[in-house]
Amino acid sequence: MPEQKIMGENERKNYLEKIETVIQKGPFKDNWESLQQFEAPKWFHESKFGIFLHWGLYSVPAFNNEWYSRNMYIQGTEEFEHHVKTFGPQKEFGYKDFIPLFKAEAFNPKEWAQIIKGAGAKYVFPVAEHHDGFQMYKSSLSHFNAYEMGPERNLLGELKEACEEEDLCFCTSSHRAEHWFFMCHGKEFDSDIKEPLERGDFYWPSMEEPNHQELTSNPYPTREYLEDWLLRTCEIIDEYRPRLLYFDWWIQHEAFKPYLKKVAAYYYNRGAEWGSKVAICYKHDAFMFGTGIVDVERGKFAEVKPYVWQTDTSIAKNSWCYTDTLEYKTAKDIIYNLVDIISKNGNMLLNVGPKADGSFAEEDKKILEEIGSWLKVNGEAVYGSKIFRKSGEGPTKENEGQFTDNQSMVYTAKDMRFTVKGDSIYAFVLNYPENGEVTITSLAKSKDQNVPEFHGIIKEVSILGSEEVPEWTEDYEGLHVKTHTVHSNYPVVIRVKVA
Structure with missing residues:
Protein backbone atom coordinates (compact mmCIF):
# COMPACT_ATOMS: atom_id res chain seq x y z
CA MET A 1 0.00 0.00 0.00
CA VAL A 382 -38.20 -5.28 23.05
CA TYR A 383 -37.80 -3.29 19.84
CA GLY A 384 -39.75 -0.07 19.73
CA SER A 385 -41.15 -0.64 23.20
CA LYS A 386 -41.64 2.01 25.86
CA ILE A 387 -41.51 1.94 29.63
CA PHE A 388 -44.57 1.01 31.70
CA ARG A 389 -45.65 3.00 34.75
CA LYS A 390 -43.24 0.79 36.70
CA SER A 391 -40.21 -1.11 35.48
CA GLY A 392 -40.94 -4.33 37.30
CA GLU A 393 -41.90 -6.21 40.42
CA GLY A 394 -40.45 -8.94 42.60
CA PRO A 395 -38.18 -9.42 45.61
CA THR A 396 -34.76 -9.42 43.94
CA LYS A 397 -32.93 -6.13 44.21
CA GLU A 398 -30.72 -4.93 41.36
CA ASN A 399 -27.26 -3.46 41.80
CA GLU A 400 -26.70 0.10 40.61
CA GLY A 401 -23.62 1.82 39.25
CA GLN A 402 -20.56 1.02 37.19
CA PHE A 403 -18.81 -2.35 37.22
CA THR A 404 -21.69 -4.16 38.89
CA ASP A 405 -22.89 -6.55 36.19
CA ASN A 406 -20.34 -9.37 36.45
CA GLN A 407 -22.23 -11.09 39.24
CA SER A 408 -24.94 -13.50 38.09
CA MET A 409 -28.37 -12.58 39.41
CA VAL A 410 -30.64 -15.25 40.88
CA TYR A 411 -34.27 -14.43 40.13
CA THR A 412 -37.52 -15.94 41.36
CA ALA A 413 -40.82 -16.59 39.59
CA LYS A 414 -42.07 -13.36 41.16
CA ASP A 415 -39.38 -11.22 39.49
CA MET A 416 -40.76 -9.52 36.41
CA ARG A 417 -39.95 -6.57 34.16
CA PHE A 418 -42.37 -4.59 32.02
CA THR A 419 -42.52 -2.80 28.69
CA VAL A 420 -45.45 -1.54 26.64
CA LYS A 421 -46.14 -1.15 22.93
CA GLY A 422 -49.37 -0.45 21.13
CA ASP A 423 -52.28 -2.11 22.92
CA SER A 424 -50.10 -4.49 24.93
CA ILE A 425 -48.31 -4.65 28.25
CA TYR A 426 -45.44 -7.13 28.22
CA ALA A 427 -44.45 -8.91 31.42
CA PHE A 428 -41.03 -10.60 31.27
CA VAL A 429 -41.08 -13.42 33.82
CA LEU A 430 -37.38 -13.75 34.55
CA ASN A 431 -37.53 -17.25 36.05
CA TYR A 432 -40.58 -18.99 34.67
CA PRO A 433 -41.91 -21.54 37.20
CA GLU A 434 -42.11 -25.23 36.39
CA ASN A 435 -45.78 -25.39 37.42
CA GLY A 436 -46.64 -22.64 34.94
CA GLU A 437 -48.45 -20.51 37.54
CA VAL A 438 -47.65 -16.80 37.49
CA THR A 439 -49.25 -13.88 39.29
CA ILE A 440 -48.61 -10.35 38.05
CA THR A 441 -49.44 -8.21 41.07
CA SER A 442 -48.99 -4.94 39.18
CA LEU A 443 -52.07 -5.85 37.12
CA ALA A 444 -54.31 -6.56 40.11
CA LYS A 445 -57.86 -5.18 40.07
CA SER A 446 -57.97 -2.01 42.12
CA LYS A 447 -60.02 -1.88 45.31
CA ASP A 448 -59.91 1.89 45.15
CA GLN A 449 -60.37 3.27 41.66
CA ASN A 450 -59.23 6.70 42.88
CA VAL A 451 -55.77 5.27 43.58
CA PRO A 452 -55.51 2.42 41.12
CA GLU A 453 -52.58 0.07 40.73
CA PHE A 454 -54.23 -0.95 37.48
CA HIS A 455 -57.71 0.01 36.35
CA GLY A 456 -57.80 -1.14 32.74
CA ILE A 457 -59.71 -3.75 30.74
CA ILE A 458 -57.74 -6.88 29.91
CA LYS A 459 -58.92 -8.42 26.64
CA GLU A 460 -56.43 -11.17 25.96
CA VAL A 461 -53.40 -12.93 27.46
CA SER A 462 -50.83 -14.85 25.43
CA ILE A 463 -47.26 -16.14 25.64
CA LEU A 464 -44.79 -14.99 23.01
CA GLY A 465 -43.45 -17.97 21.07
CA SER A 466 -46.12 -20.38 22.34
CA GLU A 467 -49.28 -21.63 20.65
CA GLU A 468 -50.83 -22.52 23.99
CA VAL A 469 -53.70 -20.28 25.04
CA PRO A 470 -53.09 -19.71 28.75
CA GLU A 471 -55.77 -19.74 31.39
CA TRP A 472 -56.11 -16.41 33.18
CA THR A 473 -58.15 -14.69 35.82
CA GLU A 474 -57.86 -11.34 37.56
CA ASP A 475 -58.69 -10.34 41.10
CA TYR A 476 -57.46 -8.03 43.83
CA GLU A 477 -54.26 -10.07 44.18
CA GLY A 478 -53.20 -9.77 40.57
CA LEU A 479 -53.48 -11.18 37.08
CA HIS A 480 -53.17 -14.97 37.43
CA VAL A 481 -51.79 -16.82 34.41
CA LYS A 482 -51.60 -20.60 34.09
CA THR A 483 -49.81 -22.57 31.36
CA HIS A 484 -49.16 -26.28 30.92
CA THR A 485 -46.64 -26.52 28.08
CA VAL A 486 -44.46 -23.45 28.54
CA HIS A 487 -40.96 -24.24 29.82
CA SER A 488 -37.82 -22.14 29.38
CA ASN A 489 -34.47 -21.40 31.00
CA TYR A 490 -34.74 -17.87 29.65
CA PRO A 491 -37.21 -15.09 30.47
CA VAL A 492 -40.72 -15.82 29.23
CA VAL A 493 -42.82 -12.92 27.97
CA ILE A 494 -46.53 -12.70 28.77
CA ARG A 495 -48.41 -10.38 26.45
CA VAL A 496 -51.39 -8.68 28.06
CA LYS A 497 -53.63 -7.04 25.51
CA VAL A 498 -55.85 -4.28 26.87
CA ALA A 499 -58.83 -2.39 25.46
Whole structure:
Protein backbone atom coordinates (compact mmCIF):
# COMPACT_ATOMS: atom_id res chain seq x y z
CA MET A 1 0.00 0.00 0.00
CA PRO A 2 1.53 3.36 -0.97
CA GLU A 3 2.14 5.79 1.85
CA GLN A 4 -0.69 8.29 2.22
CA LYS A 5 -0.17 12.04 2.26
CA ILE A 6 -0.43 13.48 5.78
CA MET A 7 -1.88 16.92 6.46
CA GLY A 8 0.71 19.64 6.72
CA GLU A 9 0.50 22.59 9.07
CA ASN A 10 -1.48 24.73 6.64
CA GLU A 11 -3.96 21.92 5.97
CA ARG A 12 -4.41 21.32 9.67
CA LYS A 13 -5.00 25.03 10.18
CA ASN A 14 -7.56 25.05 7.37
CA TYR A 15 -9.38 22.06 8.88
CA LEU A 16 -9.54 23.80 12.27
CA GLU A 17 -10.99 26.87 10.54
CA LYS A 18 -13.52 24.68 8.76
CA ILE A 19 -14.61 23.25 12.12
CA GLU A 20 -15.21 26.77 13.44
CA THR A 21 -17.17 27.69 10.31
CA VAL A 22 -19.47 24.67 10.61
CA ILE A 23 -20.09 25.53 14.27
CA GLN A 24 -20.89 29.17 13.52
CA LYS A 25 -23.22 28.45 10.60
CA GLY A 26 -25.13 25.51 12.10
CA PRO A 27 -27.97 25.40 14.63
CA PHE A 28 -25.69 24.13 17.42
CA LYS A 29 -23.04 26.36 18.96
CA ASP A 30 -20.15 25.27 21.14
CA ASN A 31 -21.77 26.08 24.48
CA TRP A 32 -23.88 23.98 26.81
CA GLU A 33 -26.98 26.18 26.45
CA SER A 34 -27.09 25.63 22.70
CA LEU A 35 -26.14 21.95 22.92
CA GLN A 36 -29.10 21.29 25.20
CA GLN A 37 -31.29 21.52 22.13
CA PHE A 38 -30.11 17.96 21.65
CA GLU A 39 -32.69 15.17 21.46
CA ALA A 40 -31.82 11.49 21.40
CA PRO A 41 -32.59 9.95 17.99
CA LYS A 42 -35.83 8.01 17.85
CA TRP A 43 -34.11 5.11 16.08
CA PHE A 44 -31.71 4.69 19.00
CA HIS A 45 -34.51 4.54 21.56
CA GLU A 46 -36.31 1.95 19.46
CA SER A 47 -33.25 -0.20 18.75
CA LYS A 48 -32.52 -1.24 22.37
CA PHE A 49 -29.57 -3.51 21.53
CA GLY A 50 -26.22 -2.89 19.84
CA ILE A 51 -22.84 -4.61 19.48
CA PHE A 52 -19.54 -3.02 20.54
CA LEU A 53 -16.32 -4.31 18.90
CA HIS A 54 -12.88 -4.00 20.50
CA TRP A 55 -10.40 -5.10 17.85
CA GLY A 56 -6.90 -3.81 17.27
CA LEU A 57 -3.19 -4.40 17.85
CA TYR A 58 -3.91 -5.58 21.39
CA SER A 59 -5.69 -8.56 19.82
CA VAL A 60 -2.32 -9.89 18.64
CA PRO A 61 -0.75 -10.65 22.05
CA ALA A 62 -4.29 -11.47 23.27
CA PHE A 63 -3.07 -11.45 26.85
CA ASN A 64 -5.11 -10.35 29.89
CA ASN A 65 -6.98 -7.46 28.26
CA GLU A 66 -6.95 -4.52 25.85
CA TRP A 67 -4.65 -2.46 28.10
CA TYR A 68 -1.68 -4.56 27.03
CA SER A 69 -0.01 -1.56 25.36
CA ARG A 70 0.17 0.25 28.70
CA ASN A 71 0.85 -2.66 31.01
CA MET A 72 3.61 -4.30 28.95
CA TYR A 73 5.74 -1.25 29.82
CA ILE A 74 5.05 -1.33 33.56
CA GLN A 75 7.78 -3.31 35.26
CA GLY A 76 6.53 -6.10 37.52
CA THR A 77 3.16 -6.60 35.84
CA GLU A 78 2.03 -9.89 34.34
CA GLU A 79 2.03 -8.24 30.92
CA PHE A 80 5.62 -7.05 31.32
CA GLU A 81 6.86 -10.51 32.27
CA HIS A 82 4.77 -12.21 29.59
CA HIS A 83 6.06 -9.83 26.95
CA VAL A 84 9.73 -10.37 27.76
CA LYS A 85 9.26 -14.12 27.89
CA THR A 86 7.17 -14.36 24.71
CA PHE A 87 8.44 -11.58 22.44
CA GLY A 88 11.70 -10.40 23.98
CA PRO A 89 12.84 -7.23 25.76
CA GLN A 90 10.78 -4.11 25.07
CA LYS A 91 13.79 -2.29 23.63
CA GLU A 92 14.00 -4.97 20.93
CA PHE A 93 10.29 -5.75 20.45
CA GLY A 94 7.98 -2.91 21.42
CA TYR A 95 4.28 -2.44 21.00
CA LYS A 96 4.79 -0.97 17.52
CA ASP A 97 6.23 -4.31 16.43
CA PHE A 98 2.79 -5.89 16.69
CA ILE A 99 1.68 -3.82 13.69
CA PRO A 100 3.07 -6.16 10.98
CA LEU A 101 1.64 -9.14 12.92
CA PHE A 102 -1.84 -7.65 12.79
CA LYS A 103 -2.90 -8.99 9.39
CA ALA A 104 -6.69 -9.44 9.71
CA GLU A 105 -6.40 -12.17 7.10
CA ALA A 106 -9.75 -13.75 8.07
CA PHE A 107 -11.67 -10.46 8.30
CA ASN A 108 -14.90 -10.74 6.31
CA PRO A 109 -17.01 -7.65 6.98
CA LYS A 110 -20.12 -9.18 5.41
CA GLU A 111 -19.85 -12.19 7.72
CA TRP A 112 -19.42 -9.87 10.71
CA ALA A 113 -22.53 -7.91 9.73
CA GLN A 114 -24.53 -11.13 9.39
CA ILE A 115 -23.37 -12.40 12.80
CA ILE A 116 -24.26 -9.08 14.43
CA LYS A 117 -27.66 -8.95 12.74
CA GLY A 118 -28.27 -12.58 13.67
CA ALA A 119 -27.68 -11.68 17.31
CA GLY A 120 -30.66 -9.32 17.11
CA ALA A 121 -28.58 -6.15 17.34
CA LYS A 122 -29.77 -3.04 15.53
CA TYR A 123 -26.59 -0.98 15.65
CA VAL A 124 -22.86 -1.62 15.71
CA PHE A 125 -20.02 0.25 17.42
CA PRO A 126 -16.49 -0.71 16.29
CA VAL A 127 -13.66 1.09 18.06
CA ALA A 128 -12.04 3.45 15.55
CA GLU A 129 -8.99 4.19 17.70
CA HIS A 130 -8.16 2.77 21.10
CA HIS A 131 -5.83 4.17 23.79
CA ASP A 132 -2.87 2.63 21.95
CA GLY A 133 -3.17 5.20 19.15
CA PHE A 134 -3.49 2.79 16.20
CA GLN A 135 -6.24 3.93 13.85
CA MET A 136 -8.43 1.20 12.35
CA TYR A 137 -9.25 3.36 9.35
CA LYS A 138 -7.69 5.34 6.51
CA SER A 139 -6.49 8.63 7.95
CA SER A 140 -4.80 11.79 6.70
CA LEU A 141 -3.52 12.65 10.18
CA SER A 142 -1.20 9.73 10.94
CA HIS A 143 0.60 7.00 9.05
CA PHE A 144 -0.06 4.60 11.93
CA ASN A 145 -3.33 3.21 10.63
CA ALA A 146 -4.66 -0.08 9.31
CA TYR A 147 -4.93 1.22 5.74
CA GLU A 148 -1.19 1.89 5.47
CA MET A 149 0.18 -0.68 7.90
CA GLY A 150 -0.66 -4.17 9.16
CA PRO A 151 -3.71 -5.36 7.21
CA GLU A 152 -3.40 -2.48 4.71
CA ARG A 153 -7.20 -2.25 4.61
CA ASN A 154 -9.66 0.41 5.67
CA LEU A 155 -11.21 -1.87 8.28
CA LEU A 156 -13.66 0.70 9.62
CA GLY A 157 -14.80 1.72 6.17
CA GLU A 158 -15.30 -1.86 5.00
CA LEU A 159 -17.32 -2.72 8.09
CA LYS A 160 -19.48 0.40 7.72
CA GLU A 161 -20.40 -0.58 4.16
CA ALA A 162 -21.21 -4.18 5.11
CA CYS A 163 -23.28 -3.22 8.16
CA GLU A 164 -25.32 -0.64 6.30
CA GLU A 165 -26.11 -3.28 3.67
CA GLU A 166 -27.68 -5.29 6.51
CA ASP A 167 -29.65 -2.23 7.75
CA LEU A 168 -27.50 -1.93 10.86
CA CYS A 169 -26.93 1.61 12.11
CA PHE A 170 -23.21 2.27 11.92
CA CYS A 171 -21.65 4.03 14.91
CA THR A 172 -18.09 4.26 16.16
CA SER A 173 -16.00 5.25 19.17
CA SER A 174 -12.78 7.11 19.90
CA HIS A 175 -10.63 6.25 22.92
CA ARG A 176 -7.83 8.54 21.77
CA ALA A 177 -7.92 10.93 24.76
CA GLU A 178 -6.07 8.52 27.05
CA HIS A 179 -3.18 8.24 24.60
CA TRP A 180 -1.85 11.41 26.26
CA PHE A 181 -0.32 9.19 28.94
CA PHE A 182 -1.04 5.62 27.96
CA MET A 183 2.46 4.60 26.85
CA CYS A 184 4.40 6.74 29.34
CA HIS A 185 5.86 3.96 31.48
CA GLY A 186 8.10 2.87 28.62
CA LYS A 187 10.24 5.92 29.38
CA GLU A 188 11.07 4.57 32.84
CA PHE A 189 13.50 1.91 31.56
CA ASP A 190 15.34 0.96 28.40
CA SER A 191 12.52 0.35 25.93
CA ASP A 192 11.63 1.47 22.41
CA ILE A 193 9.77 4.51 23.82
CA LYS A 194 12.36 7.25 23.93
CA GLU A 195 12.49 11.02 23.82
CA PRO A 196 12.26 13.12 21.80
CA LEU A 197 8.70 12.26 20.78
CA GLU A 198 6.94 14.52 18.31
CA ARG A 199 3.47 14.62 16.78
CA GLY A 200 3.39 11.95 14.12
CA ASP A 201 5.35 9.47 16.23
CA PHE A 202 3.30 6.42 17.19
CA TYR A 203 4.09 6.77 20.89
CA TRP A 204 3.68 10.57 21.07
CA PRO A 205 3.29 12.13 23.58
CA SER A 206 3.56 9.47 26.36
CA MET A 207 3.29 12.00 29.16
CA GLU A 208 3.43 11.12 32.84
CA GLU A 209 0.31 9.24 33.95
CA PRO A 210 -1.95 11.60 35.92
CA ASN A 211 -4.08 11.06 38.99
CA HIS A 212 -7.24 9.92 37.25
CA GLN A 213 -9.46 11.05 40.13
CA GLU A 214 -8.32 14.65 39.71
CA LEU A 215 -10.12 16.38 36.84
CA THR A 216 -7.51 19.16 36.69
CA SER A 217 -4.43 16.96 37.07
CA ASN A 218 -1.02 17.63 35.59
CA PRO A 219 0.74 17.23 33.28
CA TYR A 220 -2.03 19.25 31.64
CA PRO A 221 -2.80 18.22 28.04
CA THR A 222 -1.28 20.71 25.62
CA ARG A 223 -3.09 22.69 22.94
CA GLU A 224 -1.17 20.76 20.30
CA TYR A 225 -2.44 17.44 21.66
CA LEU A 226 -6.02 18.66 22.12
CA GLU A 227 -6.19 20.09 18.61
CA ASP A 228 -4.85 16.82 17.25
CA TRP A 229 -7.59 15.00 19.20
CA LEU A 230 -10.18 17.39 17.77
CA LEU A 231 -8.97 16.88 14.21
CA ARG A 232 -8.90 13.09 14.54
CA THR A 233 -12.44 13.07 15.91
CA CYS A 234 -13.78 15.38 13.20
CA GLU A 235 -12.05 13.31 10.52
CA ILE A 236 -13.97 10.25 11.75
CA ILE A 237 -17.19 12.27 11.68
CA ASP A 238 -16.62 13.57 8.15
CA GLU A 239 -15.25 10.42 6.54
CA TYR A 240 -17.45 7.78 8.18
CA ARG A 241 -20.62 9.65 9.20
CA PRO A 242 -21.40 7.57 12.30
CA ARG A 243 -24.98 7.67 13.60
CA LEU A 244 -23.61 7.67 17.15
CA LEU A 245 -20.22 8.63 18.51
CA TYR A 246 -18.95 7.20 21.79
CA PHE A 247 -16.14 8.47 24.00
CA ASP A 248 -14.39 6.46 26.66
CA TRP A 249 -13.22 7.90 29.99
CA TRP A 250 -10.73 10.70 30.77
CA ILE A 251 -12.32 13.17 28.36
CA GLN A 252 -13.94 14.50 31.53
CA HIS A 253 -10.60 16.18 32.32
CA GLU A 254 -10.89 19.96 32.44
CA ALA A 255 -8.54 20.44 29.48
CA PHE A 256 -10.95 18.69 27.10
CA LYS A 257 -14.06 20.73 27.99
CA PRO A 258 -13.77 23.43 25.29
CA TYR A 259 -12.94 20.79 22.69
CA LEU A 260 -15.84 18.54 23.70
CA LYS A 261 -18.22 21.42 23.09
CA LYS A 262 -16.67 22.01 19.67
CA VAL A 263 -16.89 18.33 18.73
CA ALA A 264 -20.53 18.14 19.83
CA ALA A 265 -21.55 21.29 17.97
CA TYR A 266 -19.62 20.22 14.86
CA TYR A 267 -21.08 16.70 14.92
CA TYR A 268 -24.66 17.75 15.61
CA ASN A 269 -24.46 20.39 12.87
CA ARG A 270 -23.05 17.83 10.47
CA GLY A 271 -25.95 15.55 11.34
CA ALA A 272 -28.36 18.36 10.56
CA GLU A 273 -26.63 18.81 7.17
CA TRP A 274 -26.98 15.09 6.46
CA GLY A 275 -30.64 15.08 7.54
CA SER A 276 -29.80 12.51 10.21
CA LYS A 277 -30.13 12.92 13.96
CA VAL A 278 -26.89 11.88 15.60
CA ALA A 279 -25.82 11.60 19.23
CA ILE A 280 -22.79 11.39 21.49
CA CYS A 281 -22.64 8.71 24.19
CA TYR A 282 -20.49 9.69 27.16
CA LYS A 283 -19.53 8.68 30.70
CA HIS A 284 -18.55 10.41 33.93
CA ASP A 285 -20.36 13.72 33.32
CA ALA A 286 -17.86 14.59 30.59
CA PHE A 287 -20.68 16.41 28.82
CA MET A 288 -23.34 18.56 30.42
CA PHE A 289 -26.41 16.48 31.23
CA GLY A 290 -28.94 16.79 28.42
CA THR A 291 -26.41 17.31 25.63
CA GLY A 292 -25.85 13.63 24.84
CA ILE A 293 -26.69 10.09 25.94
CA VAL A 294 -25.57 9.01 29.41
CA ASP A 295 -23.62 5.74 29.39
CA VAL A 296 -22.92 3.45 32.37
CA GLU A 297 -19.94 1.12 31.98
CA ARG A 298 -20.61 -2.49 32.99
CA GLY A 299 -23.56 -1.42 35.10
CA LYS A 300 -26.99 0.17 35.15
CA PHE A 301 -29.56 2.09 37.14
CA ALA A 302 -31.69 0.45 39.80
CA GLU A 303 -34.77 2.50 38.91
CA VAL A 304 -36.46 3.59 35.69
CA LYS A 305 -35.21 6.88 34.25
CA PRO A 306 -37.20 9.55 32.39
CA TYR A 307 -34.34 9.93 29.89
CA VAL A 308 -32.85 7.52 27.40
CA TRP A 309 -29.54 5.99 28.51
CA GLN A 310 -27.17 3.16 27.63
CA THR A 311 -24.97 0.62 29.32
CA ASP A 312 -21.81 -0.61 27.63
CA THR A 313 -20.80 -4.02 28.83
CA SER A 314 -18.92 -7.03 27.53
CA ILE A 315 -19.62 -10.64 26.71
CA ALA A 316 -16.58 -11.46 28.88
CA LYS A 317 -16.11 -10.52 32.51
CA ASN A 318 -12.38 -9.90 32.37
CA SER A 319 -11.59 -8.22 29.07
CA TRP A 320 -12.98 -6.12 26.24
CA CYS A 321 -10.69 -7.70 23.63
CA TYR A 322 -10.13 -11.30 22.68
CA THR A 323 -7.74 -13.28 24.86
CA ASP A 324 -7.28 -17.01 25.37
CA THR A 325 -8.36 -16.69 29.02
CA LEU A 326 -11.78 -15.07 28.67
CA GLU A 327 -14.32 -15.61 31.43
CA TYR A 328 -17.59 -15.59 29.57
CA LYS A 329 -20.97 -14.55 30.85
CA THR A 330 -23.84 -16.82 29.94
CA ALA A 331 -26.35 -15.84 27.28
CA LYS A 332 -29.05 -16.08 29.95
CA ASP A 333 -27.30 -13.56 32.20
CA ILE A 334 -26.89 -11.18 29.26
CA ILE A 335 -30.58 -11.51 28.38
CA TYR A 336 -31.53 -10.89 32.02
CA ASN A 337 -29.47 -7.72 31.92
CA LEU A 338 -30.96 -6.60 28.61
CA VAL A 339 -34.51 -7.07 29.89
CA ASP A 340 -33.83 -5.15 33.09
CA ILE A 341 -32.17 -2.31 31.18
CA ILE A 342 -34.92 -1.80 28.60
CA SER A 343 -37.55 -1.81 31.37
CA LYS A 344 -35.76 1.25 32.77
CA ASN A 345 -35.57 3.19 29.49
CA GLY A 346 -32.06 2.03 28.60
CA ASN A 347 -30.20 0.36 25.75
CA MET A 348 -27.56 -2.34 25.98
CA LEU A 349 -24.32 -2.11 24.01
CA LEU A 350 -22.71 -5.55 24.25
CA ASN A 351 -19.03 -5.88 23.41
CA VAL A 352 -17.39 -8.74 21.52
CA GLY A 353 -13.65 -8.97 20.87
CA PRO A 354 -12.70 -10.60 17.55
CA LYS A 355 -9.40 -12.42 17.16
CA ALA A 356 -6.42 -10.71 15.56
CA ASP A 357 -7.01 -12.53 12.28
CA GLY A 358 -10.53 -11.07 12.09
CA SER A 359 -12.49 -14.19 13.07
CA PHE A 360 -14.95 -14.53 15.94
CA ALA A 361 -14.25 -17.08 18.68
CA GLU A 362 -16.69 -19.99 18.67
CA GLU A 363 -17.93 -19.18 22.19
CA ASP A 364 -18.68 -15.60 21.14
CA LYS A 365 -20.71 -16.84 18.17
CA LYS A 366 -22.55 -19.37 20.30
CA ILE A 367 -23.61 -16.76 22.86
CA LEU A 368 -24.63 -14.28 20.16
CA GLU A 369 -26.71 -16.99 18.45
CA GLU A 370 -28.49 -17.77 21.73
CA ILE A 371 -29.31 -14.10 22.28
CA GLY A 372 -30.51 -13.81 18.70
CA SER A 373 -32.75 -16.86 19.04
CA TRP A 374 -34.40 -15.41 22.16
CA LEU A 375 -34.89 -12.02 20.50
CA LYS A 376 -36.36 -13.62 17.40
CA VAL A 377 -39.17 -14.96 19.60
CA ASN A 378 -39.50 -12.06 22.01
CA GLY A 379 -38.32 -9.04 20.02
CA GLU A 380 -41.90 -7.79 19.78
CA ALA A 381 -41.65 -6.84 23.48
CA VAL A 382 -38.20 -5.28 23.05
CA TYR A 383 -37.80 -3.29 19.84
CA GLY A 384 -39.75 -0.07 19.73
CA SER A 385 -41.15 -0.64 23.20
CA LYS A 386 -41.64 2.01 25.86
CA ILE A 387 -41.51 1.94 29.63
CA PHE A 388 -44.57 1.01 31.70
CA ARG A 389 -45.65 3.00 34.75
CA LYS A 390 -43.24 0.79 36.70
CA SER A 391 -40.21 -1.11 35.48
CA GLY A 392 -40.94 -4.33 37.30
CA GLU A 393 -41.90 -6.21 40.42
CA GLY A 394 -40.45 -8.94 42.60
CA PRO A 395 -38.18 -9.42 45.61
CA THR A 396 -34.76 -9.42 43.94
CA LYS A 397 -32.93 -6.13 44.21
CA GLU A 398 -30.72 -4.93 41.36
CA ASN A 399 -27.26 -3.46 41.80
CA GLU A 400 -26.70 0.10 40.61
CA GLY A 401 -23.62 1.82 39.25
CA GLN A 402 -20.56 1.02 37.19
CA PHE A 403 -18.81 -2.35 37.22
CA THR A 404 -21.69 -4.16 38.89
CA ASP A 405 -22.89 -6.55 36.19
CA ASN A 406 -20.34 -9.37 36.45
CA GLN A 407 -22.23 -11.09 39.24
CA SER A 408 -24.94 -13.50 38.09
CA MET A 409 -28.37 -12.58 39.41
CA VAL A 410 -30.64 -15.25 40.88
CA TYR A 411 -34.27 -14.43 40.13
CA THR A 412 -37.52 -15.94 41.36
CA ALA A 413 -40.82 -16.59 39.59
CA LYS A 414 -42.07 -13.36 41.16
CA ASP A 415 -39.38 -11.22 39.49
CA MET A 416 -40.76 -9.52 36.41
CA ARG A 417 -39.95 -6.57 34.16
CA PHE A 418 -42.37 -4.59 32.02
CA THR A 419 -42.52 -2.80 28.69
CA VAL A 420 -45.45 -1.54 26.64
CA LYS A 421 -46.14 -1.15 22.93
CA GLY A 422 -49.37 -0.45 21.13
CA ASP A 423 -52.28 -2.11 22.92
CA SER A 424 -50.10 -4.49 24.93
CA ILE A 425 -48.31 -4.65 28.25
CA TYR A 426 -45.44 -7.13 28.22
CA ALA A 427 -44.45 -8.91 31.42
CA PHE A 428 -41.03 -10.60 31.27
CA VAL A 429 -41.08 -13.42 33.82
CA LEU A 430 -37.38 -13.75 34.55
CA ASN A 431 -37.53 -17.25 36.05
CA TYR A 432 -40.58 -18.99 34.67
CA PRO A 433 -41.91 -21.54 37.20
CA GLU A 434 -42.11 -25.23 36.39
CA ASN A 435 -45.78 -25.39 37.42
CA GLY A 436 -46.64 -22.64 34.94
CA GLU A 437 -48.45 -20.51 37.54
CA VAL A 438 -47.65 -16.80 37.49
CA THR A 439 -49.25 -13.88 39.29
CA ILE A 440 -48.61 -10.35 38.05
CA THR A 441 -49.44 -8.21 41.07
CA SER A 442 -48.99 -4.94 39.18
CA LEU A 443 -52.07 -5.85 37.12
CA ALA A 444 -54.31 -6.56 40.11
CA LYS A 445 -57.86 -5.18 40.07
CA SER A 446 -57.97 -2.01 42.12
CA LYS A 447 -60.02 -1.88 45.31
CA ASP A 448 -59.91 1.89 45.15
CA GLN A 449 -60.37 3.27 41.66
CA ASN A 450 -59.23 6.70 42.88
CA VAL A 451 -55.77 5.27 43.58
CA PRO A 452 -55.51 2.42 41.12
CA GLU A 453 -52.58 0.07 40.73
CA PHE A 454 -54.23 -0.95 37.48
CA HIS A 455 -57.71 0.01 36.35
CA GLY A 456 -57.80 -1.14 32.74
CA ILE A 457 -59.71 -3.75 30.74
CA ILE A 458 -57.74 -6.88 29.91
CA LYS A 459 -58.92 -8.42 26.64
CA GLU A 460 -56.43 -11.17 25.96
CA VAL A 461 -53.40 -12.93 27.46
CA SER A 462 -50.83 -14.85 25.43
CA ILE A 463 -47.26 -16.14 25.64
CA LEU A 464 -44.79 -14.99 23.01
CA GLY A 465 -43.45 -17.97 21.07
CA SER A 466 -46.12 -20.38 22.34
CA GLU A 467 -49.28 -21.63 20.65
CA GLU A 468 -50.83 -22.52 23.99
CA VAL A 469 -53.70 -20.28 25.04
CA PRO A 470 -53.09 -19.71 28.75
CA GLU A 471 -55.77 -19.74 31.39
CA TRP A 472 -56.11 -16.41 33.18
CA THR A 473 -58.15 -14.69 35.82
CA GLU A 474 -57.86 -11.34 37.56
CA ASP A 475 -58.69 -10.34 41.10
CA TYR A 476 -57.46 -8.03 43.83
CA GLU A 477 -54.26 -10.07 44.18
CA GLY A 478 -53.20 -9.77 40.57
CA LEU A 479 -53.48 -11.18 37.08
CA HIS A 480 -53.17 -14.97 37.43
CA VAL A 481 -51.79 -16.82 34.41
CA LYS A 482 -51.60 -20.60 34.09
CA THR A 483 -49.81 -22.57 31.36
CA HIS A 484 -49.16 -26.28 30.92
CA THR A 485 -46.64 -26.52 28.08
CA VAL A 486 -44.46 -23.45 28.54
CA HIS A 487 -40.96 -24.24 29.82
CA SER A 488 -37.82 -22.14 29.38
CA ASN A 489 -34.47 -21.40 31.00
CA TYR A 490 -34.74 -17.87 29.65
CA PRO A 491 -37.21 -15.09 30.47
CA VAL A 492 -40.72 -15.82 29.23
CA VAL A 493 -42.82 -12.92 27.97
CA ILE A 494 -46.53 -12.70 28.77
CA ARG A 495 -48.41 -10.38 26.45
CA VAL A 496 -51.39 -8.68 28.06
CA LYS A 497 -53.63 -7.04 25.51
CA VAL A 498 -55.85 -4.28 26.87
CA ALA A 499 -58.83 -2.39 25.46
